[in-house]
Amino acid sequence: MTKDYGGVLNDLVAGRWHHPVTGDIATVPFQSIVIQDALDGREAELLESLGFQDKTLAVVSDRYTYDALAGRIVRQLKAAGFRIDDIVWRSPVCSDQGVMELRGLTSSAEALVAVGSGTINDSVKYASFLDKKPFATFPTSPMTAHFAGSASVSFDGMKQSIPAAHAEGVFVDLEVLRRCPQRLIWSAYADVVCRTTAQVDWLLSHRLLGKPYWDTVYHLLAADEPRLMANPEDVVAGEIEAIARVTRMNGLMGLGTAFAGTTHHGSMAEHMLSHYIDMFAGDQHPGTTHGEQVGVATLAMNRLHHHILDQDAPPVLKATAVDRDAIEARFGKAIAEACLQSFMTKDFDQKATDRLNQTLAAIWPDLTRELRPLMLRSDDIESALRRVGAPVSAADLGLSADFWRDAIRYSRFTRDRYTMLDLADDAGLLDDFAASCS
Numbered sequence: 226m227t228k229d230y231g232g233v234l235n236d237l238v239a240g241r242w243h244h245p246v247t248g249d250i251a252t253v254p255f256q257s258i259v260i261q262d263a264l265d266g267r268e269a270e271l272l273e274s275l276g277f278q279d280k281t282l283a284v285v286s287d288r289y290t291y292d293a294l295a296g297r298i299v300r301q302l303k304a305a306g307f308r309i310d311d312i313v314w315r316s317p318v319c320s321d322q323g324v325m326e327l328r329g330l331t332s333s334a335e336a337l338v339a340v341g342s343g344t345i346n347d348s349v350k351y352a353s354f355l356d357k358k359p360f361a362t363f364p365t366s367p368m369t370a371h372f373a374g375s376a377s378v379s380f381d382g383m384k385q386s387i388p389a390a391h392a393e394g395v396f397v398d399l400e401v402l403r404r405c406p407q408r409l410i411w412s413a414y415a416d417v418v419c420r421t422t423a424q425v426d427w428l429l430s431h432r433l434l435g436k437p438y439w440d441t442v443y444h445l446l447a448a449d450e451p452r453l454m455a456n457p458e459d460v461v462a463g464e465i466e467a468i469a470r471v472t473r474m475n476g477l478m479g480l481g482t483a484f485a486g487t488t489h490h491g492s493m494a495e496h497m498l499s500h501y502i503d504m505f506a507g508d509q510h511p512g513t514t515h516g517e518q519v520g521v522a523t524l525a526m527n528r529l530h531h532h533i534l535d536q537d538a539p540p541v542l543k544a545t546a547v548d549r550d551a552i553e554a555r556f557g558k559a560i561a562e563a564c565l566q567s568f569m570t571k572d573f574d575q576k577a578t579d580r581l582n583q584t585l586a587a588i589w590p591d592l593t594r595e596l597r598p599l600m601l602r603s604d605d606i607e608s609a610l611r612r613v614g615a616p617v618s619a620a621d622l623g624l625s626a627d628f629w630r631d632a633i634r635y636s637r638f639t640r641d642r643y644t645m646l647d648l649a650d651d652a653g654l655l656d657d658f659a660a661s662c663s
């Protein structure tokens with residue numbers, strides 16, 4: 226007997242999940258999400274539920290995910306009479322060139338089936354989107370990408386998050402996931418720990434600057450986060466329920482864009498820090514995963530949140546200072562130009578700063594009272610990351626202390642999202658904080 230682990234995702238897809246405060250029904254653009262302990266033998270039935278049985282299907286995998294899952298899926302579908310192009314993509318790259326190659330490989334298919342991790346999934350997602358073909362995905366690791374409507378694609382070496390379509394169906398065989406490399410498991414774990422810092426940053430920007438904010442995804446994540454944080458050993462041990470928890474939380478982080486049309490709920494300063502590493506480490510990039518970097522960055526941001534929000538009086542802001550030369554020295558001229566263009570929305574002159582100081586003075590006690598319960602203890606985050614096997618410091622990532630301090634100082638200039646990095650820097654507190662980080 227198979228067991229279902231979809232939890233709140235089942236309720237969402239069925240249209241029976243209500244926001245606990247507003248009572249509104251939250252909807253998601255998936256026909257089907259199935260998360261079970263085993264799906265062996267059900268592949269044809271799952272794709273039939275999407276109406277894929279009448280289409281020529283390209284089943285896309287790489288040589289690792291073919292052995293892990295795709296070979297089985299192809300055998301099952303052929304036995305059930307499906308028309309299949311079995312495509313084992315030898316050197317998958319999710320870039321403009323790579324996606325072009327994949328579109329050629331899948332040109333005779335009417336629908337695509339991705340079997341793999343982030344690269345296969347996002348390549349299939351973007352190729353399907355461009356060719357206006359439906360697709361389904363069978364993940365081989367628990368990542369947000371499988372549930373997200375956007376694809377992470379490199380254009381001329383620059384990674385960009387491109388709007389694309391959601392999968393028609395996401396079919397998760399937890400028995401396959403628990404056998405994926407441990408590094409992918411702890412990376413997925415570390416990537417969702419960012420809930421705490423993303424929510425604090427986003428709500429801060431809402432209260433201080435009036436930015437739009439939606440809490441739907443946080444109510445959904447709350448069903449799993451406490452046990453995820455308390456029992457990291459279960460994840461390492463490959464317990465099905467723990468792997469399911471990591472999968473559901475990654476799923477919610479991915480599909481959370483459907484509620485608000487933005488990734489703010491799971492991508493604030495901690496993700497800027499991770500992107501900073503990917504953008505500027507160059508030859509020194511230690512080869513760490515997105516999730517590993519986000520875990521370390523989440524811990525750093527959580528410490529900064531405590532550092533600022535534990536103060537009784539609000540910090541006093543000064544007009545934003547932009548050291549263009551220092552930014553160009555780190556970003557290069559062209560990237561600095563583009564970044565500073567988007568930074569303008571939070572480049573506050575004296576008049577705007579006076580207003581922000583008035584707002585801060587008026588809301589500070591309420592703001593800290595509201596934000597503190599959303600934060601986790603730094604020791605608890607560090608302990609959970611350690612116990613799951615993930616890095617906890619820049620040194621663990623293989624980054625120099627100088628590079629990491631620069632990341633903390635200059636990440637705020639890479640995006641227009643307002644976070645605690647902005648508030649701390651305008652308050653003259655960020656340099657000392659960065660100097661204390663390693």
Ligand SMILES: [Zn+2]
Nearest residue numbers: 416496515519
């Ligand atoms: Zn992430």
